[in-house]
Amino acid sequence: xxxxxxxxxxxxxxxxxxxxxxxxxxxxxxxxxxxxxxxxxxxxxxxxxxxxxxxxxxxxxxxxxxxxxxxxxxxxxxxxxxxxxxxxxxxxxxxxxxxxxxxxxxxxxxxxxxxxxxxxxxxxxxxxxxxxxxxxxxxxxxxxxxxxxxxxxxxxxxxxxxxxxxxxxxxxxxxxxxxxxxxxxxxxxxxx
Numbered sequence: 235x236x237x238x239x240x241x242x243x244x245x246x247x248x249x250x251x252x253x254x255x256x257x258x259x260x261x262x263x264x265x266x267x268x269x270x271x272x273x274x275x276x277x278x279x280x281x282x283x284x285x286x287x288x289x290x291x292x293x294x295x296x297x298x299x300x301x302x303x304x305x306x307x308x309x310x311x312x313x314x315x316x317x318x319x320x321x322x323x324x325x326x327x328x329x330x331x332x333x334x335x336x337x338x339x340x341x342x343x344x345x346x347x348x349x350x351x352x353x354x355x356x357x358x359x360x361x362x363x364x365x366x367x368x369x370x371x372x373x374x375x376x377x378x379x380x381x382x383x384x385x386x387x388x389x390x391x392x393x394x395x396x397x398x399x400x401x402x403x404x405x406x407x408x409x410x411x412x413x414x415x416x417x418x419x420x421x422x423x424x425x426x
Contacts, residue, residue, distance in 0.1 A: 294319045294420035295405060305329055307336070316405065319420070324396040324405045330389055337384050337391050341367065344382060349374030352399070357383050370399070381406055 295316040302310050311329040318324065331337040345351055348371035357368040366385035373380055379402050381394040396402040412424035 294416075294422055295324065295408065296418075296420045298323070303327075305331075307332065316421070318401055318404075322396060322398050322401045324394060324401050326405070326409075327391075327393045327395070329391045329393060331391060333389050334384075334387050337389050338367075341369065341382055341384050341391060344371060344380070345369055348372060348380075352379070357385070370402075 295318055298315045298317050300312070300314045302312050305311050309330040309332055311327050313325060313327045316324045316326070329337075329340075331340050345354065350372040352370040352372060354369040355367075356364050357366040359365050364386070366383060366388070368381070368383040371380045371382065372378075378395050378397050379399045381402050383392045384390070394402045394406055396405075408421060408423055413421045414424055416422050
């Protein structure tokens with residue numbers, strides 16, 4: 235009987251050591267390669283508390299890359315890839331559709347093609363004046379959220395993409411309220 239208890243205790247102890255080794259490896263890779271200070275807090279909230287839309291209040295975004303790409307319509311789009319301080323990526327694309335009418339058509343096409351329309355509302359400025367349209371879409375085939383906005387008489391679509399709705403919304407709020415770049419290269423809210 236004591237042999238079975240000893241084997242179970244040894245197995246539990248080895249399992250605990252294995253778990254600690256995995257967590258230490260994740261910590262080492264995360265902190266050294268990703269520079270993601272908020273990764274553990276995000277992991278705790280998403281895994282333990284099951285809060286899939288957690289974003290750290292003190293979370294910040296850092297530019298990882300920028301460039302241009304050719305759209306299927308033959309026009310150019312500018313893009314910026316950002317990484318939040320908890321290692322969630324957000325991509326922002328300004329797509330030139332050629333005319334305001336084509337931008338509206340492209341937005342309607344994406345809304346129809348989305349797996350789920352989370353929200354579709356008129357886009358207003360801080361004073362409540364109508365300046366365009368905005369939609370939040372779930373794109374199931376790519377498992378991501380897209381926030382799409384188009385201003386009246388503007389041939390461009392602004393698209394914010396992320397796997398996290400909370401991060402996409404946090405970035406949208408940051409750019410709407412104004413931001414600056416701090417000494418560490420992070421985008422932070424303007425102090426008003």
